[in-house]
Amino acid sequence: MKILEKAPAKINLSLDVLGIRSDGYHEVKMVMTSIDLADRVECGDLKGNRIVIRTSASYVPEDDRNFAYQAAQYIKETYHIDRGVEITITKNIPVAAGLAGGSTDAAATIRALNKLWDLGMSYSEMLAIAMKIGSDVAFCVKGGTAIATGRGEQIEPLPPLPPCWVVLVKPPVSVSTAQIYKDIDSLPIVHPNVDAMIRAIEHGDFASICSLLGNALEGATMRKVADIAKIKAHMKVIGAEGILMSGSGPTVFALTQHESRMQRLMNGMRGYCSQVFAVRPCKTVSLLSEYE
Numbered sequence: 001m002k003i004l005e006k007a008p009a010k011i012n013l014s015l016d017v018l019g020i021r022s023d024g025y026h027e028v029k030m031v032m033t034s035i036d037l038a039d040r041v042e043c044g045d046l047k048g049n050r051i052v053i054r055t056s057a058s059y060v061p062e063d064d065r066n067f068a069y070q071a072a073q074y075i076k077e078t079y080h081i082d083r084g085v086e087i088t089i090t091k092n093i094p095v096a097a098g099l100a101g102g103s104t105d106a107a108a109t110i111r112a113l114n115k116l117w118d119l120g121m122s123y124s125e126m127l128a129i130a131m132k133i134g135s136d137v138a139f140c141v142k143g144g145t146a147i148a149t150g151r152g153e154q155i156e157p158l159p160p161l162p163p164c165w166v167v168l169v170k171p172p173v174s175v176s177t178a179q180i181y182k183d184i185d186s187l188p189i190v191h192p193n194v195d196a197m198i199r200a201i202e203h204g205d206f207a208s209i210c211s212l213l214g215n216a217l218e219g220a221t222m223r224k225v226a227d228i229a230k231i232k233a234h235m236k237v238i239g240a241e242g243i244l245m246s247g248s249g250p251t252v253f254a255l256t257q258h259e260s261r262m263q264r265l266m267n268g269m270r271g272y273c274s275q276v277f278a279v280r281p282c283k284t285v286s287l288l289s290e291y292e
Ligand SMILES: C[C@](O)(CO)[C@H](O)COP(=O)(O)OP(=O)(O)OC[C@H]1O[C@@H](n2ccc(N)nc2=O)[C@H](O)[C@@H]1O
Pocket: 012, 015, 024, 025, 026, 027, 028, 030, 098, 100, 103, 133, 134, 135, 136, 137, 150, 151, 152, 177, 178, 179, 181, 247, 248
């Protein structure tokens, strides 16, 4: 048997860093949303007891460094599963881009193995596995739009975004999330108004969502990647309603409700960067009611 799961990327609409915790992680308060830029994760039975990863991207690890491998391993250990699995990942999400590509593959693996191995895991049991792998994995288990607190693993759902386009531009460099969090410790932090963003989403107020976009990590990544400021300036000239770097970067996204502006942004930015995508926010990742 084979189970196929869509694994959507995320963007951070608001990301505040509140301090350093005793475990070395940073306390955050974020608003995230899934988008329709997605990897495909297929889990199928394999003879024996091994976990085998196949990916379409040569630079993604196929051993236990792959987050999907780690998800399968934790599930096998926790539920004493003596079966093999082959996990095939078709990568569409740029890697080390601030879009949670590896995290969403891990979350999709958790959902897929729950079905393949008929485990009957509850949502909170899936979260317990997710948290062992990385901070963003918990959000990716359900996706949609949500508030994330703690180190990012405490999730509270929000209503979906008003209909809009998300245009993403990935500069041809990668950044280390760990390094960016380290860098901000010695930099002044610009705090976004996360609570106002939450209210704007609850009211479906697209104009306020755009004006409240903010990311406390943006300054640190901009010091390393000069392209980010150029991309943002270019998107502004073209006429995006809201512009921000996602996560630890370096991907920059623009929001617009106008198809003509989405087209202009796509065409304008393609001449500038090779990785440009126009997608919609993604309302659901999985059959949410199954996991309630
Ligand atoms: C930047 C974001 O993507 C925004 O959604 C997340 O905060 C990062 O989530 P992630 O990539 O899943 O991060 P993890 O794999 O858990 O951690 C990578 C590294 O980032 C740093 N890190 C991460 C999350 C957090 N709240 N504080 C941290 O300081 C830690 O040094 C950690 O070793």
